Amino acid sequence: MTVKIIYQGKLPALGSFKNADKVTHAIYGGIIGGLASIAAYKVGLHPYSIGFASAAVFAMGKEIYDEKVRHKSWELLDILATISIPMLLMILFK
DSSP: OOOEEEEETTEEEEESSTTHHHHHHHHHHHHHHHHHHHHHHHTTSOHHHHHHHHHHHHHHHHHHHHHHTSOOOOOHHHHHHHHHHHHHHHHHTO
């Protein structure tokens, strides 16, 4: 299987295999959730809940941007893919 890195706008994304878009969403959700979790931990908040909430807000914002600016329709699976890693960590480490 060949994995290509493509650019859709400003950020890199995975391409050339089935569901590459969803894997890219999961990676970005994990990065955003991880950064928010680190910040939350440093100020004494529950890191996994904050990471999940941050990824969820980002996912919704991204879909709103896609609809309003890029004139693409909402994709529920994109939102679910974006929050999948932070949600899994929140469930495992609550």
